[in-house]
Structures are given as C-alpha cells and as structure tokens.
Amino acid sequence: MALEKNSDRLGRNILTLRHRLKMTQSEFIKVFFRNPDGSPMFSVAKLSNIETKGCSDPEQITNVLSEKLEIPPSVFHLRPVEFSSVIDSLLKDENSVSKIHFFPSEDSPTVRQTYSSNILEVLSDYIAKNITAGKLHASDRLPGDRTLAELLGVSRSAVREALKVLSAIGVVNILPGSGVYLAKNTRDIFTLPFSWTTLLSADSNNNIYELRVLIERETVRLATEQHREQVTNFLRPLIEYEGAMLEAENYAEIHKCDTNFHMGIATCAGNELLTDLLFICRKILSFLNALGTSTPNQILALHAEHSRVFYAIEQGDSEAAQKLIVDHLKRAEQRYMGLR
Numbered sequence: 001m002a003l004e005k006n007s008d009r010l011g012r013n014i015l016t017l018r019h020r021l022k023m024t025q026s027e028f029i030k031v032f033f034r035n036p037d038g039s040p041m042f043s044v045a046k047l048s049n050i051e052t053k054g055c056s057d058p059e060q061i062t063n064v065l066s067e068k069l070e071i072p073p074s075v076f077h078l079r080p081v082e083f084s085s086v087i088d089s090l091l092k093d094e095n096s097v098s099k100i101h102f103f104p105s106e107d108s109p110t111v112r113q114t115y116s117s118n119i120l121e122v123l124s125d126y127i128a129k130n131i132t133a134g135k136l137h138a139s140d141r142l143p144g145d146r147t148l149a150e151l152l153g154v155s156r157s158a159v160r161e162a163l164k165v166l167s168a169i170g171v172v173n174i175l176p177g178s179g180v181y182l183a184k185n186t187r188d189i190f191t192l193p194f195s196w197t198t199l200l201s202a203d204s205n206n207n208i209y210e211l212r213v214l215i216e217r218e219t220v221r222l223a224t225e226q227h228r229e230q231v232t233n234f235l236r237p238l239i240e241y242e243g244a245m246l247e248a249e250n251y252a253e254i255h256k257c258d259t260n261f262h263m264g265i266a267t268c269a270g271n272e273l274l275t276d277l278l279f280i281c282r283k284i285l286s287f288l289n290a291l292g293t294s295t296p297n298q299i300l301a302l303h304a305e306h307s308r309v310f311y312a313i314e315q316g317d318s319e320a321a322q323k324l325i326v327d328h329l330k331r332a333e334q335r336y337m338g339l340r
Contacts, residue, residue: 008054010061013076013083015051016153017065019122020087032068085155122152123162124171127182142172142180170283209333212281213326215274216262220309220325222269224318231268235310238264239303246303254299261306265313298335305331 018028025044033041041064055061062073075086126148130136142148145163149156163180166172173181223231242257259282266275305328312321 009078009080010058010076011051011054012080012153013078014047014061014065016080016084017087018051019153020091032065080153081149081155084149084153084158088155088158119154119158119162120165122154123148123159123166126152127171131182136182138182138184140182141178142182144179208281208284209329212278212285213329215278215281216266216325216329217322219266219269219271219274219278220313220321221318222271222274223265224313224316224321227268227270228313228316231265232310232314234264234268235261235313239307239310242303242306246299249296251296251299254303258302258306301331301335 018025021028021031023031025047029040029042029044029047033047035041050061058076059073062076065076066073069090071086071090075083078086127136127142136142142163143151145156145159148154148159152159163172163174167174167180171183173183175181238257238260242254242261245251245253245257262282263275263279266278269275305324309321309324309328312324
C-alpha cells in the first residue's frame with residue numbers, strides 16, 4: 001500500500017513540475033526524456049499514465065529528472081505541498097532554471113512563461129472552474145491559503161502572493177482577520193489568463209496602450225456610425241457634469257467621468273467582446289500606472305479632449321471622431337508617463 005502511495009505521489013509531483021514549467025506533455029518529454037539519438041524515451045500516453053496512476057519503475061524516472069534539475073531523487077517522493085515548495089525555490093533561482101534546455105514545439109508559442117504568471121493562472125483557473133460549476137459565487141469566501149496550497153499543489157507563500165495580485169486588480173477582497181472573498185463582479189476572472197501574460201511582460205505598457213487604441217478607435221466608429229443617437233444622449237450629460245466637476249476642482253469625480261466616458265462609448269457600440277477587452281485593458285493600466293492624470297492642467301486637457309470627441313460623434317463625423325480618440329489616447333499615455 002505504501003508503494004502504491006509513493007507511486008501516486010510521484011505521478012502527482014511530476015504533473016506539478018510540468019505545470020510549473022508551462023509545458024505540454026510532448027514538450028516535457030522532449031526536454032527531460034530523450035534518448036542519446038534524440039528519440040523520446042516513451043510516449044505521451046505513457047507520461048499521461050504516470051501522471052495519473054504513478055509509475056512501475058520510479059527509480060528510472062526520478063534519476064533522469066533529478067540529474068537534469070540537479071536535485072536529490074528523494075525530492076520527487078515528498079508530499080505534494082513539500083515538493084511544491086522545493087520547486088518554487090528552484091524556479092525562482094535563475095541559475096537553476098538556465099540549466100534546463102527547452103525545446104519549444106511549433107504548436108506552442110510559449111513553452112514556459114514566468115513562474116509568477118503560472119501560479120496566477122493556476123489560481124485563477126481554479127476560481128473560474130468553481131464559478132462555472134456553481135461552487136463559488138460573487139462575494140463568497142475562498143478557502144484559506146493552506147487549503148488552497150493543498151488543492152493546487154503549490155506553496156502557501158505562492159498562494160498568498162497570487163492573492164495579493166488578484167486583490168490589486170479587484171478580483172478578490174482581502175479582509176484582515178476575516179479571509180479572502182470574491183469580488184461582487186466575477187466576470188473579470190475569465191479574462192485573467194490574458195491579463196497575466198501582458199501584466200508580467202516587459203513591454204506591458206506599450207502592448208496594452210496599442211491594444212487600447214485599436215479597440216477604442218473601433219468602438220468610436222461603431223458608436224458613431226450605428227448608434228449615434230444612443231451614444232450622444234449618453235455623452236451629453238456626462239460631458240456637462242465633467243465640466244461642472246472641473247469648475248468645482250473635484251478631480252476624483254472627474255476620474256470617474258473618464259471611466260464612464262470610455263466605457264460608455266464602448267457599451268453603446270454594441271460589441272460585448274470589445275467592451276470586455278477594453279474593461280480589462282483599463283484595469284491592467286490602472287494597476288501598472290498608480291498615479292494617472294492628476295494635475296489641474298492635465299484634467300483640463302482631458303476634459304477638452306473628451307469634448308472634442310463628443311462633438312465629432314454628435315455631428316456624425318466618424319473619421320474625425322476616430323482621429324480625435326486616437327489623439328486623446330496618445331496624449332493620455334504621455335500624461336501617465338509624466339511626459340506632458
């Protein structure tokens with residue numbers, strides 16, 4: 001019975017390692033289990049069997065992996081949570097990771113993303129699946145970090161760090177002494193795999209701004225050409241209110257107007273996918289750029305740009321509206337970067 005238990009444990013730990021490295025089964029075999037002539041030691045079907053049912057020859061498997069990773073074979077027979085902690089430390093060590101030679105396959109554009117991104121994806125995937133299954137609902141309390149670590153096969157520290165990021169972008173609320181709760185709006189969680197890739201990349205700002213420009217140019221076009229009356233009726237009182245808040249120097253309220261301006265146009269455009277993509281773009285940008293637009297001159301410029309976009313939409317001039325929204329977004333980017 002102990003042997004069977006150790007075998008199952010080995011399989012689960014191998015699965016955890018593969019998930020950490022963000023590899024498909026065929027990629028995992030290419031990296032770790034190749035004969036001297038380059039041929040695979042075993043098939044994908046056999047690896048799948050090992051991961052789910054364990055292995056009849058654990059010594060061979062652990063020797064190959066431990067040699068490649070330069071860790072003792074006994075590590076693979078640890079309890080899953082303990083194994084996860086060891087792998088956590090290993091993957092945070094760039095010297096250790098650099099010893100692994102990756103062989104990317106043509107059908108997978110990314111063999112291994114960052115360690116942090118992977119933990120976030122594992123946690124967000126767990127939450128999304130439980131929402132879909134009806135086991136988690138908006139405002140529900142999540143299991144504690146110890147339970148999540150056990151369930152996901154990761155370390156408690158990794159879970160805590162991932163929860164901090166989820167909290168920062170508004171997916172969960174962390175209440176000291178009470179626990180972690182899902183936010184009231186759970187739709188965000190289904191766009192998170194997209195978020196992690198962009199949020200943790202070196203060119204996050206540039207990538208997101210470029211995508212945002214493409215999305216907003218199209219939402220302005222659709223709103224002007226197909227839903228002009230609806231978008232005009234929405235924007236007119238908003239622009240007037242924004243002007244009143246400018247005179248009152250109520251900059252916090254103007255920030256809300258800014259969000260309503262852009263998201264309102266997108267909603268009026270009538271394309272839910274574009275609206276959702278813009279929503280997550282803005283959320284990521286707010287996470288990356290903590291300061292945003294704040295000086296009186298910047299607020300004045302923002303209101304003037306909003307007004308020009310509105311007037312172009314009101315006149316039904318789609319071309320002008322598209323050009324103005326692009327100009328506005330480029331200036332907004334410069335303001336966020338402190339260049340204007």
